[in-house]
Amino acid sequence: PAQVNELRRELDMHVTGPDVPKPCVSFAHFGFDDRLLETISKAGYTTPTGIQQQSVPAALSGRDMISIAKTGSGKTAAFLWPMLVHIMDQPELEKADGPIGLVLAPTRELVAQIYTEAKKFAKCYNLRVAVAYGGASKMEQFKELRAGVEILVATPGRLIDLVKMKATNLRRVTYLVLDEADRMFDLGFEPQVRSICNNIRPDRQTLLFSATFKPKVERLAREVTTDPVRITVGTIG
Ligand code: ADP
Ligand code: MG
Numbered sequence: 001p002a003q004v005n006e007l008r009r010e011l012d013m014h015v016t017g018p019d020v021p022k023p024c025v026s027f028a029h030f031g032f033d034d035r036l037l038e039t040i041s042k043a044g045y046t047t048p049t050g051i052q053q054q055s056v057p058a059a060l061s062g063r064d065m066i067s068i069a070k071t072g073s074g075k076t077a078a079f080l081w082p083m084l085v086h087i088m089d090q091p092e093l094e095k096a097d098g099p100i101g102l103v104l105a106p107t108r109e110l111v112a113q114i115y116t117e118a119k120k121f122a123k124c125y126n127l128r129v130a131v132a133y134g135g136a137s138k139m140e141q142f143k144e145l146r147a148g149v150e151i152l153v154a155t156p157g158r159l160i161d162l163v164k165m166k167a168t169n170l171r172r173v174t175y176l177v178l179d180e181a182d183r184m185f186d187l188g189f190e191p192q193v194r195s196i197c198n199n200i201r202p203d204r205q206t207l208l209f210s211a212t213f214k215p216k217v218e219r220l221a222r223e224v225t226t227d228p229v230r231i232t233v234g235t236i237g
Pocket of ligand 2: 075
């Protein structure tokens with residue numbers, strides 16, 4: 001425990017919540033299989049970032065999580081890698097069904113970035129990743145979703161439209177990520193996010209990521225997570 005505290009101090013990391021797993025300073029200690037480790041290594045990553053060192057073990061333990069660290073600290077992979085493990089742990093994968101892992105992000109650009117990263121890492125398991133955002137053809141997104149996916153990265157509004165059109169459903173979602181939660185609020189997506197969360201099974205794992213954490217986000221975070229681990233790295237404005 002002294003070592004863990006020392007490491008957290010070095011990383012300027014603050015962790016709250018009961019039974020938080022210890023941080024892992026090396027990719028080899030995450031328990032990933034060779035396929036994923038090789039993909040990470042091919043991406044050129046040698047060491048997990050601070051937020052990854054603590055968020056990945058917490059997410060792998062199945063806990064809900066609120067994870068706050070500045071932009072550029074590697075939060076995307078921190079939720080994607082445990083998502084892949086979560087999906088590969090599912091007993092049976094139906095071909096034509098809705099996503100198991102769902103990532104909500106506020107803008108088209110962010111969704112596109114997460115999608116690129118998700119495809120990079122999901123490839124090693126042949127998992128299907130779909131993307132959905134406004135301002136692009138609904139028909140194409142509809143067709144892709146209809147074929148079935150394991151991972152969906154979406155803006156809240158477009159996801160709601162596509163679910164209404166029955167392009168996909170949220171029945172299988174058991175790993176939900178709200179990325180850039182603050183910006184989701186700033187852009188007025190709170191009602192959509194809340195509505196989506198209310199339509200996903202309550203025993204899901206929910207992870208909320210943000211570069212900042214404002215009091216108004218706190219309320220939603222409390223609503224949509226259960227006994228979350230809270231991890232912050234650095235000083236949060
Ligand atoms: P954030 O969401 O915290 O703003 P990103 O997930 O977008 O940060 O990551 C920022 C950049 O760092 C990306 O280019 C990503 O590929 C890279 N990156 C993520 N994790 C690592 C790592 N462990 N080692 C090296 N680069 C990484
Ligand atoms: Mg990010």
